[in-house]
Amino acid sequence: MEESQRKLATEQGIFSLWFNWTLSTGALILLVLLSLWVSKLWLPLVALAFFGIMTVWIRRSTARPASGACRLIPWVVARVLLYSGIVMLAIDVLYVRGYVNNIFDPELLNINHPYITILVLGPVATMVGLAMMWRGGRAAICQDCKIRYGAPPERGYLGRIYTQESLYQLKFFVLISLLLTAESWGYYIFYYVNVSINDPDHFFYHWIPVIIWAITVIYMGTRYFTIWGYYYGHSGHSGKVTENYTRVRFLILTKDRIFLGKNEEFPQDPGMGLIDTPAAVSLNYHKDIPLDKASKMFTDLSGIPAGEFRIRTMYESADMTGTCNIFHFIVTLDDTGKTETASMPGKWFSIPQLQRLMTMGALSPLLSTEINRLYTVAMMWKTYDREGRRLYRIKNYRPMFRINGIQDWDVDFNDPHWLYIARNNEDKPFFRLRKWWQKNISGINSK
Secondary structure, three states, X not given: OOHHHHHHHHHHHHHHHHHHHHHHHHHHHHHHHHOOOOOOOOHHHHHHHHHHHHHHHHHHHHHOOOOOOOOHHHHHHHHHHHHHHHHHHHHHHHHHOOXXXXXOOHHHOOOOOOOOHHHHHHHHHHHHHHHHHHHHHHOHHHHHHHHHHOOHHHOHHHHHHHHHHHHHHHHHHHHHHHHHHHHHHHHHHHOOOEOEOOHHHHHHXXXXXXXXXXXXXXXXXXXXXXXXXXXXXXXXOOOOOOOOEEEEEEEEEEOOEEEEEOOOOOOOOOOOOOEEOXXXXXXXXXXXXXXXXXXXXXXXXXXXXXXXEEEEEEEEEEOOOOOEEEEEXXXXXXXXXXXXXXXXXXXXXXXXXXXXXXXXXXXXXXXXXXXXXXXXXXXXXXXXXXXXXXXXXOOOOOOOOOOOOHHHOOOOOOXXXXXXXXXXXXXXXXXXXXXXXXXXXXXXXXX
């Protein structure tokens, strides 16, 4: 990919954050405005229709592998529309059936205005946003993104921007939702008279949300123009690799131990100085690295002859602009002694020691990502079939994690399906319902 194409891809990725914010939050504001003309009895159906449109948009975005645009805010807004539609529908049923008369004084009710839209949207948006903040990276949409496009350390500059800005947008969404909730409910409690909606009511319930939304669109536009300007002005002078390149990494194992040291191949990485695999190399861009070529590369790196180790492909990852791809391989040695004469400084660590290093944050981000993938795929393959059903009729049973014999395992570590099994399997609540919903509605696990 040429430098101009790479910059264009990054530019489109940055401005997709603005586009997604504008359209997603705009759907909520449009619902508020439509409440001026659409009957409250029919407005829940409009909200649910908007939810359907947002879901289709998210699914189509998901189906385009090259897009990789952050879908967190559209995902949040879709759920706000769904839950708000359900709440408004429930209120309508209470009014139509007369149940609400058993709860409130009928003289205080107004059948023409069973609810005010922003009074429903504001609290629901706040609660959904706070719930997503609490879940963090465990949210289904974020897990799906990691499975499809790799963990943040593998996604390059644009991936880091998405990680940073998705959290920022979510916090900003919660702040604006809280502001609108306080404004609308404060006016409702202290000033609103439930007889009709007059001009001041329209201003507080309809036009203030529109004005605040317009301000957020301008603010977000300014923010992403600034980020784009910074990238455009510094991308050619940052000292980072500007040509397409390939990284090849080897995890060195023997029995249940892993050989680690410090990888100085990429001193500009954020994880420099952390413990990493000592066997890694960069080279000109390669679309594929055959196993025999990888074997020769490892021999050149380590000085260990080809007949004294076994090698298998683990998985491939790439950043979001196509600048760099990474090939991950697993190398196993017969015994630990072979590294004593190898040209790789480092030492052997047991599985418990590796766990402690991960807990301490002492491993490089890429190595942590590789270990997590190896552990997750191995445990899912040992515990469940490809449909997510338990291999053993013991609920929540987990076999012991061991890496001895990994070269002979009949599992593809590059297959993302096992990562989806980790998200939803027979030991998870509502396994079948969640599986149906993710496949047919949300588009997760729809590869």
